[in-house]
Amino acid sequence: MDRWRRITAQQRTLPDEAVPVVLAATGTHGQVVHAVNASAAARGITVGARVVDVQAVHPDLHVEQADIEGDAALLGRLALWARRWCPWTVAEQDGILLDVRGAAHLFGGEGPLLRDIHARFAMQGLCARLALAPTRGAAQMLARFGAQGVICAGEDVAQVLAPLPVAALRLPGDTGRLLERLGLKTVGALAQVPRVGLMRRFAGMAEAVNPLVLLDRALGRSPDPLDAPLDSRRWLARARMAEPVIDPLPWLEGLAEDLAGQLAQAEQGARRLRLTVYRVDGEWRSRDVATAQASRDAAHFVRLVAGKLEGLDPGFGFDLMTLEAVRVEPLVLHQTRLDGGRDAGADVAALLDRLTAKLGPDKVTWAAWVQSHRPERVEGRMPALASTTGVAGRAGAAPEILRERPLRLFDPPEEVSVIYAVPEGPPARFAWRRVALRVVRFEGPERIAPEWWRDRAGTRLRDYYKVEVTDGRRLWLFREGIAGDARGGDPRWCVQGVFG
């Protein structure tokens, strides 16, 4: 909900605080409520209710679509960010777990630590519900069902957890309902039931949903370690200078060799490189280059980065320079040819890198074919580096067009002024680019109708003619519309292409 507020506030004004807002997600039987704001919660709207039911009760409800993947991605990033407080963090389905054992005293104790966490999340516009407990299960339960910022000491876990509802154990729906039916409404009541009975009752259940196992874990009777993901490895080469330098070029080679060596040890290749220079006045500047194929060729790195050094303002000089592989892909050494020749595909990939690094990604393109009747739409453009498989990922062959097509195409078509029109066929004389041309021979028409599923209403059909003028040049003329088709005035004549 907080994330929705923050993103939406950048684009449009938020609804008033008093308006109930819910975020909807697609459930098995239509839309269900995924999250609610404060005023919706005050009206008794609960998570998991059907959106249509809630709308019937509250006609002024404001419904928005939830972005579940985005939430999960944000949570993953926040979990890594939370390593500022302790080294072991993991993102869960709807929360972040921090193992602060041995780290709390760095922030002045457990209370100040929780206050710091709360304040830092608030700075990002996020409202965090926090709890600190000696076991992972107890912390999860207290954060969701306990008071805000509760700190639970080691010996009184059982007393603190006792008043919480059994739903805090996060059991699946039917197990929770079974416990309710048995009269076990709180965790304390469940804990007082003799273990033997519970073990017999829930013998066949998996560990993650077995209430007895979950209770044991929460109370610290069985171990429940945190499995924190590793820090993502950074591929980074540094060069420190004894005194500030202006020109990074002499240091580049060493950096590239260092980075290529690191990548070679791990059998990785770089797809995106970043050169950063740290200036003596505290500023830094960076340049990014991308590659079409994963590469760990130091000479290639140097050539790519050296092309981007123009305009890198060194100020009074810089004393630290790093070359980082921002994106890497596995790259195993392979031999493509037995005769020892160079691989042509790799040559082209290196050429793509250089061209794109200097000219920009939208200037270097492969053809991307589009199924369309309109001649100017058939051939699209795809940035050469955007194709996922590098050089091999070129769009296949051009679509088969049975009629002859011009060798060169004007986009947009250029209008001609008709000097001498004839009732059938193209004009006998016309002027184009201030030159009067006389048609000697022509072929056509080829009628291309507008694409009603794509074009605006009122788009006119086109009749294409291949005409040859006096000196042999062949043009592709078309008439847009026909007289009396009730879609505008007189038909226009345009040149769209030239035949070779």
Place this chain on the structure above:
Amino acid sequence: MSDSSSGQVVRLDLPRGGVDSGTDSGTDSAPAQALLSDALSARPFDAAATAFVLACLPKSKAPVLWVQDRASRLENGRVYGPALKGVTLLRVEVSHARDVLWAMEEGAACAGLSAVVGEVHGTPPVLDFTATKRLAMRAETSGVPVWLIRSGAVEGLSAARARWRVGSLPSDLHPHNPAAPGAAVWEAELFRARGCRPGIWAVRHDGASATGGTDRLRFLSRSGDGPLAQDHGAATHAAG
């Protein structure tokens, strides 16, 4: 020895590097191993030069680097992919002729390409003799044929090993419809070449599908009969 009605057949599937000469070399043969070639457009908005260059490119699966500057894009339009048969284009569209030359030099050094084609409109100051000389030397090192298509008013010297001026001629008769344009005929004038004699030809391109045989260009001398063509070429185009 060869009158104007007997055509000279030039096979294209021989080693890369432009048009290779045929059997009866000596009188009016096209240049062999011309790695940097100019193709000048004889008239405005005439695609004959483009078609001639495309017909001369080596047949290969490897991509062709096609570099175009903004002026020629506006003046002559873009090359239209569906009209090209079996050619994979890697397009580079830049605004300035300086970048065209840079991209062509990079491409000419890359042996993975089947050819490099650049298009420049007019005579920008950066496209001087030195620039073409650099291109020619790069192309000769890597063996990639490089073509420079130039439109508009072309002045100045060029280090190209062969310079062509290509324009359209009235096309052949259409086999079925006398009122329709038929197969294309181009007038190709080789006005400067190293290692072979300049001349003027009427050129027809037999596509692989049309004849059922190989893809080839047919050159037909237009400067009279053979001996005259020699004299004419030597007298007028010696200065290049």
